[in-house]
Amino acid sequence: MPEKMPIKALEQQLNDIVSIKLKDQRIFRGRLTRCDMYMNLTLADAEELEEDQISAKYGQVLIRGNNILWIQIPE
Amino acid sequence: MPEKMPIKALEQQLNDIVSIKLKDQRIFRGRLTRCDMYMNLTLADAEELEEDQISAKYGQVLIRGNNILWIQIPE
Amino acid sequence: MPEKMPIKALEQQLNDIVSIKLKDQRIFRGRLTRCDMYMNLTLADAEELEEDQISAKYGQVLIRGNNILWIQIPE
Amino acid sequence: MPEKMPIKALEQQLNDIVSIKLKDQRIFRGRLTRCDMYMNLTLADAEELEEDQISAKYGQVLIRGNNILWIQIPE
Amino acid sequence: MPEKMPIKALEQQLNDIVSIKLKDQRIFRGRLTRCDMYMNLTLADAEELEEDQISAKYGQVLIRGNNILWIQIPE
Amino acid sequence: MPEKMPIKALEQQLNDIVSIKLKDQRIFRGRLTRCDMYMNLTLADAEELEEDQISAKYGQVLIRGNNILWIQIPE
Amino acid sequence: MPEKMPIKALEQQLNDIVSIKLKDQRIFRGRLTRCDMYMNLTLADAEELEEDQISAKYGQVLIRGNNILWIQIPE
Numbered sequence: 001m002p003e004k005m006p007i008k009a010l011e012q013q014l015n016d017i018v019s020i021k022l023k024d025q026r027i028f029r030g031r032l033t034r035c036d037m038y039m040n041l042t043l044a045d046a047e048e049l050e051e052d053q054i055s056a057k058y059g060q061v062l063i064r065g066n067n068i069l070w071i072q073i074p075e
Numbered sequence: 076m077p078e079k080m081p082i083k084a085l086e087q088q089l090n091d092i093v094s095i096k097l098k099d100q101r102i103f104r105g106r107l108t109r110c111d112m113y114m115n116l117t118l119a120d121a122e123e124l125e126e127d128q129i130s131a132k133y134g135q136v137l138i139r140g141n142n143i144l145w146i147q148i149p150e
Numbered sequence: 151m152p153e154k155m156p157i158k159a160l161e162q163q164l165n166d167i168v169s170i171k172l173k174d175q176r177i178f179r180g181r182l183t184r185c186d187m188y189m190n191l192t193l194a195d196a197e198e199l200e201e202d203q204i205s206a207k208y209g210q211v212l213i214r215g216n217n218i219l220w221i222q223i224p225e
Numbered sequence: 226m227p228e229k230m231p232i233k234a235l236e237q238q239l240n241d242i243v244s245i246k247l248k249d250q251r252i253f254r255g256r257l258t259r260c261d262m263y264m265n266l267t268l269a270d271a272e273e274l275e276e277d278q279i280s281a282k283y284g285q286v287l288i289r290g291n292n293i294l295w296i297q298i299p300e
Numbered sequence: 301m302p303e304k305m306p307i308k309a310l311e312q313q314l315n316d317i318v319s320i321k322l323k324d325q326r327i328f329r330g331r332l333t334r335c336d337m338y339m340n341l342t343l344a345d346a347e348e349l350e351e352d353q354i355s356a357k358y359g360q361v362l363i364r365g366n367n368i369l370w371i372q373i374p375e
Numbered sequence: 376m377p378e379k380m381p382i383k384a385l386e387q388q389l390n391d392i393v394s395i396k397l398k399d400q401r402i403f404r405g406r407l408t409r410c411d412m413y414m415n416l417t418l419a420d421a422e423e424l425e426e427d428q429i430s431a432k433y434g435q436v437l438i439r440g441n442n443i444l445w446i447q448i449p450e
Numbered sequence: 451m452p453e454k455m456p457i458k459a460l461e462q463q464l465n466d467i468v469s470i471k472l473k474d475q476r477i478f479r480g481r482l483t484r485c486d487m488y489m490n491l492t493l494a495d496a497e498e499l500e501e502d503q504i505s506a507k508y509g510q511v512l513i514r515g516n517n518i519l520w521i522q523i524p525e
Binding site: 022023024028033034035036040041042044058059060061062063064066067 | 114140148150
Binding site for chain 7: 416417
């Protein structure tokens with residue numbers, strides 16, 4: 001994949017904390033441990049947030065890429 | 076599939092207990108017995124949960140991958 | 151298809167009674183007579199259930215795989 | 226296509242009366258005159274039913290396969 | 301495309317009046333001037349109907365096939 | 376692409392004013408400046424309409440084809 | 451990709467401010483830093499707007515192309 005592809009920006013965040021908005025409007029926050037070109041990804045220490053409050057803690061979570069609206073990634 | 080693919084993290088959980096959130100907001104919990112690259116998977120001793128309560132027991136269940144939001148997997 | 155594929159677990163149930171949850175939340179129960187890799191399948195003696203009550207009987211039904219949430223299959 | 230494919234069960238019903246449930250919960254009933262592997266199909270003498278009552282008559286109708294939930298087919 | 305394909309039934313209606321139901325429940329009626337295998341099509345003298353009343357007139361309209369539920373075609 | 380394809384009717388409207396209905400029921404009106412075979416397209420001087428009133432002006436807009444219901448094109 | 455493709459109009463805006471409407475009706479505004487042919491893209495200094503008010507600031511955001519309705523791009 002060329003370096004300038006948007007998905008590459010995600011790959012460069014491996015081991016960083018990211019926030020992920022899903023189509024059901026929930027947000028997951030955790031440490032990015034794996035990702036692929038479909039935006040399937042795994043988080044460690046994953047928390048689910050509703051209206052900025054932590055609503056659940058899940059440990060390791062595999063998120064299916066096609067349900068992702070956006071991913072906030074550190075600069 | 077390369078070892079670092081997110082879907083590989085699921086394969087490594089064969090025979091472990093996983094929790095699966097579906098698009099209709101229900102959660103399935105059970106022992107992962109099969110999975111493929113589309114996240115189609117089978118659970119043994121599958122339970123359905125609504126608001127953290129067991130709402131049904133199904134024995135063996137085949138879940139269609141494209142309806143999965145996320146999968147909680149043991150670390 | 152490799153023997154360990156999830157869809158193989160369905161194929162092994164040909165002629166057994168299965169229950170199928172569709173995206174519109176209805177459940178179909180019947181004898182599995184055909185299936186393919188997209189989870190398209192046919193049931194004989196198909197019944198539709200709403201809240202555990204039989205709401206309709208349809209005889210032979212062809213169900214389109216992409217509308218299936220999950221399939222309960224005997225062990 | 227192998228004879229045991231689910232879609233083959235539909236092909237064998239050419240010229241028979243079938244009932245088709247669409248994603249918008251309406252049911253079409255008519256004589257199956259054409260079908261393909263995507264479940265695109267044409268009905269002759271097509272009627273639309275709502276709650277078991279005929280709500281409209283359309284003559285010849287082409288139904289797009291991806292909107293079909295299930296098809297009831299004679300045995 | 302083989303002559304017996306459902307989509308062929310549409311092609312045979314070029315220059316005839318067809319009615320088209322979209323996923324948003326509106327109906328378009330007009331003279332079919334072009335169509336392709338995805339059911340993308342153009343209508344001339346297109347009218348939009350809501351509850352059997354003409355609600356708008358659009359002249360020439362290009363309709364995207366994947367939003368079509370069904371097409372009523374003359375026999 | 377053969378001249379009689381529906382998408383060709385769109386291509387012939389480059390630099391003309393078109394109206395586009397999106398799945399969220401909004402209508403965009405503007406001068407068609409680019410289009411491709413997926414109905415991705417750009418409009419110049421784009422206006423958004425709600426119930427026949429201009430609700431916003433956007434200048435140049437790129438619209439994703441898979442959200443389009445239909446396009447009204449001059450004859 | 452040919453120069454006249456709609457997606458090319460986006461590529462020409464790299465480093466410019468764009469506004470993006472998502473299927474959940476939110477608008478993101480930010481500096482376009484990467485994009486690909488699926489409209490996956492990254493924004494720097496991304497703000498989320500609801501009814502023309504800034505409702506959140508996210509820094510760098512990766513947006514999944516298939517959730518995009520339209521993109522407003524400077525002329």
